[in-house]
Amino acid sequence: MRLAIVNAKVQFHEDADTIVIGEDGFIIDIGREYILRRHSPLKKLDVDQRIIVPGLVDSHLHLLNYAMYSEIIDLENVRSIEEIKEIISREIKRIGYGKWIVGRGWDQDKLEEKRYITRWDLDEVAPRNPVLLIRICGHLAVANTLALKIANINEKTLDPPNGVIGKEDGRLNGLLYETAIDLVRKVIPPPDIGKASRMLRNAMEEALSYGITEVHSMSVEELELLAIRLLDRSKELPLKYFAYINWDYVIKGGWRKFRKHILGAKIFVDGSFGARTAALREPYSDDPGNTGQLLLNAEEIASRMKWCLNRKLQIAIHAIGDRALEETIKTIEPISNKYVRIEHASLAPLDLINKLAELKVPVSVQPYFILSDTWIVDRLSDRTRWVYPYKTFLQRGIPLIGSSDAPVDPLNPWLSIYAAIYRGAEENLPIYKYTRGEKLSINEALQLYMNGRAVRGAETLIAKGSLADLAILNIRDLSIVGKKPEKIKAHIVLVNGKIRYKLGKLAWR
Numbered sequence: 288m289r290l291a292i293v294n295a296k297v298q299f300h301e302d303a304d305t306i307v308i309g310e311d312g313f314i315i316d317i318g319r320e321y322i323l324r325r326h327s328p329l330k331k332l333d334v335d336q337r338i339i340v341p342g343l344v345d346s347h348l349h350l351l352n353y354a355m356y357s358e359i360i361d362l363e364n365v366r367s368i369e370e371i372k373e374i375i376s377r378e379i380k381r382i383g384y385g386k387w388i389v390g391r392g393w394d395q396d397k398l399e400e401k402r403y404i405t406r407w408d409l410d411e412v413a414p415r416n417p418v419l420l421i422r423i424c425g426h427l428a429v430a431n432t433l434a435l436k437i438a439n440i441n442e443k444t445l446d447p448p449n450g451v452i453g454k455e456d457g458r459l460n461g462l463l464y465e466t467a468i469d470l471v472r473k474v475i476p477p478p479d480i481g482k483a484s485r486m487l488r489n490a491m492e493e494a495l496s497y498g499i500t501e502v503h504s505m506s507v508e509e510l511e512l513l514a515i516r517l518l519d520r521s522k523e524l525p526l527k528y529f530a531y532i533n534w535d536y537v538i539k540g541g542w543r544k545f546r547k548h549i550l551g552a553k554i555f556v557d558g559s560f561g562a563r564t565a566a567l568r569e570p571y572s573d574d575p576g577n578t579g580q581l582l583l584n585a586e587e588i589a590s591r592m593k594w595c596l597n598r599k600l601q602i603a604i605h606a607i608g609d610r611a612l613e614e615t616i617k618t619i620e621p622i623s624n625k626y627v628r629i630e631h632a633s634l635a636p637l638d639l640i641n642k643l644a645e646l647k648v649p650v651s652v653q654p655y656f657i658l659s660d661t662w663i664v665d666r667l668s669d670r671t672r673w674v675y676p677y678k679t680f681l682q683r684g685i686p687l688i689g690s691s692d693a694p695v696d697p698l699n700p701w702l703s704i705y706a707a708i709y710r711g712a713e714e715n716l717p718i719y720k721y722t723r724g725e726k727l728s729i730n731e732a733l734q735l736y737m738n739g740r741a742v743r744g745a746e747t748l749i750a751k752g753s754l755a756d757l758a759i760l761n762i763r764d765l766s767i768v769g770k771k772p773e774k775i776k777a778h779i780v781l782v783n784g785k786i787r788y789k790l791g792k793l794a795w796r
Contacts, residue, residue: 290784291329293320293796296763298340298733299748306339308755312784317751333794336763337778341749342500342756343700344739347603347630347651347690349425350504350528351511354486355478356391356694363392363423367399371420372412384415387434387475391421391694394561396662404429406461419471423659425695427562428468429461438471449555449582465558465580483514484523490698491525495788497699498758498777501527503651503690503739505603505630506553508536512545519548525787527756529743531603534591550743551601551626554591556583557611560633560666565608567634572668579608588618592627601626601742603651607633609673616642628688628742635680636673644683649742651688652677652735654707655696657718664717671721677707677735678725688742689735700736705772707732729765755784 290308297303300317307316307326316322323329360378365371371393378388395403409418409431417434421427430438442459446452447470453462463471478486494502504511507530518524531553532542542549558564558580563571566581583591588604595602604627606615612632616639619627628649633656635643643650657675664671680687689707691698707727711719727735737747746753759779768775780788 288328288330289315289326291323291326291331292334292339292757292759293323293331294333294335295759296336296338297749298338298765299730306749306755306757308781308784312754314749314751314753314755317749331796332779333796334759334778335794338760338762338765339749340498340733340758340760341737341747342758342780342782343498343736344501344503344688345494345499345690345693345698345700345736346503346688346739346742347505347653348502348693348698349506349695350487350490350502351483351507351514352425353694353698354483354490357486357489358478360388360390360420361392362390362420363394365393366397368402368404368408371404372408375409375416375418376412379413379416386416388413388416388418389420389475390418391425392423393420394423396561396665403427403460403462405455406431406435406459409461417475419468419475421468422562423695424559424561426465426559426564428463428471430463430471431461434471435459435461438474440470444470449580451580464562464564465555465582477510480510480513480517483510484517487511487514488518488523488525491528492788494698495525495780496777496790497701497775498760498780499526499698499700500756500758500780500782500787501739502529503550503742504528504530506533507531508533509541512542512548515548516545526782531601537594549600551603551628552591552595553603553605553630554583554588555605556588556615557581557606557608559607560660560663563666565633566610566614567608568610568613569670571666572670573665578610581610581614583614585614585617588615592618596626599626601628603628603630605630607631609634609636609639609670612639616646619646619648634667634670634674635676636670637679640673640676640679640683640685643680643685647684647686649686649688649738650680651690652680653690653692653696654703654732654735655691657706657710657722658714658716659696660718661716664721669721671718674718674722676722676725677727678731681727681731686738686741687735688738689732690739699773701768701772701775704729704732704736705768707735708769729768733765755781757781761790
């Protein structure tokens with residue numbers, strides 16, 4: 288039977304209060320309630336003037352990493368190295384000696400000591416437990432002595448390609464940059480497929496509760512794909528899932544058996560601002576002489592891009608610093624942008640914006656970075672003017688797709704939408720002084736979280752003939768996003784026209 292959602296406020300359709308969905312899950316009509324006369328039989332769902340938006344798309348997150356977050360120590364709100372030690376000490380009492388301790392979320396700029404954690408700090412409290420603590424950006428980590436030993440890392444170990452093993456006076460200090468983190472991460476026992484699938488299911492249920500109906504998971508490896516396939520085959524996959532696989536996994540092969548869920552491959556051209564590994568054209572303002580790390584040059588990017596194009600895989604290119612973005616643009620210019628997207632483009636001076644405008648290549652942006660990168664003015668000084676320049680991107684016709692980069696930042700898209708609208712003004716962040724002209728309207732910010740479907744050729748708006756991926760919110764006035772974005776939740780979520788999430792009882796009539 289056809290479904291009619293009535294007594295609604297349909298975003299981007301001012302006069303519409305009704306959506307009619309066919310048995311096949313496609314929208315067959317949008318308008319005022321009188322349109323129901325030409326459709327029968329109907330099952331009517333009254334949503335009491337709540338707002339309906341297109342199902343939101345998080346176009347860049349690390350889903351299994353986020354799902355596993357509940358299993359590891361959350362260090363995002365710690366304020367000192369001593370506090371980290373106390374947390375580790377309590378964890379050892381809980382789990383016992385010998386077991387791995389993994390944490391994520393620390394930021395040296397928010398610690399009282401204003402320095403990196405070292406292996407010696409960790410050894411003081413965990414000499415008999417291997418420990419790996421990943422910085423919030425995911426591009427830097429610290430391991431204790433036992434973890435380094437298990438990973439066979441010593442003073443003579445060579446830096447891996449595109450990574451650095453940290454040392455002080457020739458001695459290991461426990462810091463691991465970029466791909467060096469994987470030397471330790473790969474020796475940590477992973478969850479089994481069943482547990483991974485349960486954690487993924489829980490994470491996707493949370494995504495649905497915000498109105499997210501589609502996710503693009505980045506740097507994916509085989510365990511995540513196996514767990515997704517298990518959910519899919521048991522009909523427990525609650526939303527649309529697409530993967531961009533880790534380049535190392537691309538080379539190993541074996542990914543073709545998961546082709547249904549794979550959109551493309553992910554590569555890294557540089558690191559992050561937080562770890563000062565994003566590749567810049569000029570040195571960091573707070574670290575003279577350091578211009579970050581260029582992990583791939585234009586020739587190497589082109590080689591990987593062509594490999595993907597030949598296999599009809601999209602390529603998602605991580606480029607945060609302006610030097611990395613410039614190197615990426617050199618590569619894209621002679622190649623069709625149909626299978627290319629850029630991740631972040633965080634520092635984009637006007638000359639690079641003009642080139643991106645010519646290319647019309649989609650850029651995946653993470654608005655919450657505006658709030659979480661509290662130190663960005665220290666890093667870049669006056670260059671901050673061109674950090675996260677979303678309004679200029681849109682004015683130049685550059686396709687933008689919104690995302691969280693969870694677990695780097697919160698999964699909740701309404702917090703990111705808020706960040707894109709206010710840009711730190713309410714928090715008195717220094718970035719606002721430089722980028723106040725880059726604020727987006729509510730509709731522009733919301734559109735970011737709808738545009739992710741475009742990279743796979745699907746309709747972004749609520750339209751006749753499109754699949755009914757819809758989020759019916761718990762609000763009647765979208766302006767609340769500027770006051771209490773954390774209060775916005777999904778009341779009902781439909782994926783392919785089927786109800787996949789509901790908050791409370793439904794009003795049928």
